Amino acid sequence: MDLPLLLAAVERGDDIPVFEFLEDVFLDDVAYGELTGEDGVTLLAAAAYAGRHDVVDRLVGQGVDPTRPWAGGVDPVTWAAETGACWTLTALLSPERDPLRADSPHRRALRVARAALDRGAGAGPVPPPAHRAVITDLEARLGVHRTPDELMARALVHADPEHDDWLASLVRIAAPESQERFDWARDVAEGAADAGSLDRRRFALDVIHFLGFGLNPANGDDEPPFTREAVEFLRPRLDTEQDPYALRTVVAAFTGYCSQEEIPAVLAHADHPDPGVRHCVALTFPGLLTDRPAALAALLRLADDPAPLTRTSALNALTRCPVDTPALRDVLAAHLTDPHFDARLEAAAALALRGDERGTPVLDEIRRGIRNRSSRGAGRLEDLHHQLNAR
Template identity: 55%
Template sequence: MNLPLLLAAVELEDDDATLELLYDATADDLAGDDAVALLAAAARAGRQRVVDYLVVWDVDVTRPWDDGVDPVTWAAENGRYWVLQALLSRSRDPLSSDSPHRRALRIAQEALASGVGAASEPPPAHRAVITALEAELGIHRSPDELMARALVHADPDHDDWFTSVFHLGRRTSRETFDWALEAAQDASDLDRRRFGLDTMGYLAIAFSFDVEQENDAELPFAREAEDFLRPLLDSEQDPRTLATAIAAYSSYSSSDTVAAILAHARHTDPRVRAGVSTFLHTNTAKHEEALAALMHLTDDSTPTIRTNALGKLATSALDTPELRAVFAAHLADPYFDARLEAAAGLALRDDERGLSALDKIRSGIKNMNSPGWGRLSDMHHLLRVRAKTVETTTQGH
């Protein structure tokens, strides 16, 4: 294991390079001092993917770092939510009296009370740590208290917000749904309204695991959710709230959601366009309009939006010269994932340009930790299935 190279990759915040370098690490490597040093560097740099990888491969999270710091203590005290989640993920008995979970909870509570890191940017996520650990230990706070924790910073991208919404969203009850709907209807408080909408969306995800896995299965409270959310898609002026409403409506609605979100494909805010690119598809009565919107989104200035749109088009049943031209144009896209979707779109249509581009991408992949490895595997599976289908059809004739 080349520790200097790994530390340099962590310092550059290049998780892909770090994980590629780690692929050949042996069990002895990961049990040694270098692995602990790497874990410390990744944790302090906030490189969650790297920390997760090291913990999964059994790097010892109980060993103090070279300056004598205990990893769990450091993460809890500094409000590093995701790092702490990874460090505690292999703990076998969180309910024991001396568990690291209980110790981390106490440390996070003390750090929050003393204002540790309050002036840093972004602020530490002590409340997220406390919420997650309390849930793990069977301590369930009221929806109002969890929302109050999220609204201290009132930032939907902050871990305090996410953790409160996530744990509320797991409470799949009429009581929680009614609470979220009431909060989402509060026109006097934008932050409270956003939080309520976000909770409704997370509830929909949890409800989907509870209902029978049938295409026409309706989620609990879906009618009430749709009745509230559908008009919001036409009237909401705040972009962040609109993006959340699009996600929530698309999660609850069992009917065609495309017509409801098409109007926002050219919205000025990228968060709204991202929502549209995520939920828009061409298998709809609004086929032509959806196709035009996705074609437009393939040229979006935000790379992930382009990638979403190209991915939706790549796996659609459509095949036109105009669509192939769009894919061909993005074979030189500066964003790797967009290039991969464009290549896949052509390859799935037996276009040699796509097949050649996929081969080139594959030649640059070093191992299963390389960028694109998973998606490339998916594409080759689809190509094999398609080839077998064509062969069977040909033999049948």
């Protein structure tokens, strides 16, 4: 193990070298011994301190002991709960199979997080520590019931849709996927609109969106019983919602609930000034019928979007779009030199699927940089291989 190289990669937020090392580690008994020894614990601690929870999860999953103290005698679970590192804590607790036993690390973590929240530990940093998310997640695992109003109150303390407190409350409310929860969210959204409470409206719309994810496995593949009510509630808001974040949620939720024939209603926002809204529209393809001239024209505009994520999603949609025209191929070819890696890859893939060799040099270059399944672009090239074979 080249520990200094891996530590440097973690510090700069580059997970790929670590993931590539983990892909190869079981082929090397010496490297595996280092991983499960002191060096592995050092790397785990560095990833946790750097907020690289995906790396923490992979390290724990491949044998690094999450119970061994870090340098200075730091207990990993206590540190994560104390600092409100929600996702890192989840990764550290993942091997634990019995959270309900009296001495489980889950119960200890819950006590630590509650105490930290009570005394305001970590107050002031940006973003604030996610103690409420930790508590929400652990309470759910331990069978502690909280009402939707209590969970929403936790989310609205910071009122930041990007914060883990917001997400944890969303997941807990939406997991039952019940008519009762939909009615609650609709009532909150309508009441918030009347009262001018933007944060409450955003949160309630997010709940309606999450309720369509099928988080309750007991419901199987059946659509939620409130599907048509959701469509009828969301459709007029495509025209009236002015807040960009709320509009993104309305677009995403509407396209999740509505029939394919209703999806073109979102096209009015393909040129919205907010990049997040445009991205949500791009994600509706190829479910959006691209044999409609207006839909295809919107998709091609989004493929030239200034926001890398938006144009990548649009270019990806073109890999599955049945339409093939010279103008469409010209758009794809123009992105073979796109400065964004994923956009280049999607443009080359879309050309390859149309039998156009102009994408081959880009695909070859990406292929040469692949060491294993964790290398950048490896998964997408594997998908493309299957798509080409299925033609």
